Amino acid sequence: xxxxxxxxxxxxxxxxxxxxxxxxxxxxxxxxxxxxxxxxxxxxxxxxxxxxxxxxxxxxxxxxxxxxxxxxxxxxxxxxxxxxxxxxxxxxxxxxxxxxxxxxxxxxxxxxxxxxxxxxxxxxxxxxxxxxxxxxxxxxxxxxxxxxxxxxxxxxxxxxxxxxxxxxxxxxxxx
Amino acid sequence: xxxxxxxxxxxxxxxxxxxxxxxxxxxxxxxxxxxxxxxxxxxxxxxxxxxxxxxxxxxxxxxxxxxxxxxxxxxxxxxxxxxxxxxxxxxxxxxxxxxxxxxxxxxxxxxxxxxxxxxxxxxxxxxxxxxxxxxxxxxxxxxxxxxxxxxxxxxxxxxxxxxxxxxxxxxxxxxxxxxxxxxxxxxxxxxxxxxxxxxxxxxxxxxxxxxx
Numbered sequence: 001x002x003x004x005x006x007x008x009x010x011x012x013x014x015x016x017x018x019x020x021x022x023x024x025x026x027x028x029x030x031x032x033x034x035x036x037x038x039x040x041x042x043x044x045x046x047x048x049x050x051x052x053x054x055x056x057x058x059x060x061x062x063x064x065x066x067x068x069x070x071x072x073x074x075x076x077x078x079x080x081x082x083x084x085x086x087x088x089x090x091x092x093x094x095x096x097x098x099x100x101x102x103x104x105x106x107x108x109x110x111x112x113x114x115x116x117x118x119x120x121x122x123x124x125x126x127x128x129x130x131x132x133x134x135x136x137x138x139x140x141x142x143x144x145x146x147x148x149x150x151x152x153x154x155x156x157x158x159x160x161x162x163x164x165x166x167x168x169x170x171x172x173x174x175x
Numbered sequence: 176x177x178x179x180x181x182x183x184x185x186x187x188x189x190x191x192x193x194x195x196x197x198x199x200x201x202x203x204x205x206x207x208x209x210x211x212x213x214x215x216x217x218x219x220x221x222x223x224x225x226x227x228x229x230x231x232x233x234x235x236x237x238x239x240x241x242x243x244x245x246x247x248x249x250x251x252x253x254x255x256x257x258x259x260x261x262x263x264x265x266x267x268x269x270x271x272x273x274x275x276x277x278x279x280x281x282x283x284x285x286x287x288x289x290x291x292x293x294x295x296x297x298x299x300x301x302x303x304x305x306x307x308x309x310x311x312x313x314x315x316x317x318x319x320x321x322x323x324x325x326x327x328x329x330x331x332x333x334x335x336x337x338x339x340x341x342x343x344x345x346x347x348x349x350x351x352x353x354x355x356x357x358x359x360x361x362x363x364x365x366x367x368x369x370x371x372x373x374x375x376x377x378x379x380x381x382x383x384x385x386x387x
Contacts (some may be wrong), residue, residue, distance in 0.1 A: 019373060020250075032353070033366025057216060085281055110369040120323065143310070173310075
């Protein structure tokens, strides 16, 4: 149990430190480790947690806490949450103070521009994992495509799209 | 080597700081309550709620200052809004402010998430949960895809950006390589490519500025 908590703490910290542009960037890596390597949860549970957390209040990173809960109960959830928050907040504290003094430097701009495409590539991986595991029938594919078009073309608050999806699901229109 | 290092970087003559002189000084209690509300209300992306709270309700910053804070919060790893809580807390009240902001932000989501964990353990296999998730999950997928599309069109269209996006997708998404070594290679090499471009631009600009 202790070794599982330590494993969880180490990887939660690692994921939050590698999460350039938000925690969804590390989604594919979390799936690789938590599902494929450690078998803390199934593929289905993984995508359920991550997609449910897109709709829950608070930072998206909370899905990591839910994985901790699945792996080791309440202690797992608390350990994963703290390990996710503390190292990246400490880094943000010191690096932001440094960057504020050097924000015009070429290096800072170069790192920012260099990480931007990496972030997009990582988010594309997250989208790919979601689509592969979730869009398993034609009804779900249609719902996803409609969401993409509406979310891309309009400025609706995403919560209305989520609510509409829940209604469609509860009405039994998608399986 | 260390003969004389003129103290010009931090000296008095380095130029006035370009920050406004009068900044609001929220108390720790105000920092906590502001970020507690942000954590509670952040459905479907927390950033818009953070902006509403900090710029519109509390008037701690102007829209422009908030926009200038964003690239840094996005550059740093971890949830962007968590970085905003850290940075603002630090600017207003140092270590205590940063800790207060982050605790305020995460308190409600942590309690809710643990509640969701228990609820899933209890009702995860109930038919109504399956129906609900069957509608919710494809929408969540669509939201992530839309975000990817928006970010893709916002990138400058050149070979470097295209190569980096594709390299990342192949190594993580298709080959399932561990993130740490991939990011350790692609992060610095991407930054180096961009740095070369920036340096070339800076040199040309300096060259053009020379009187003929």
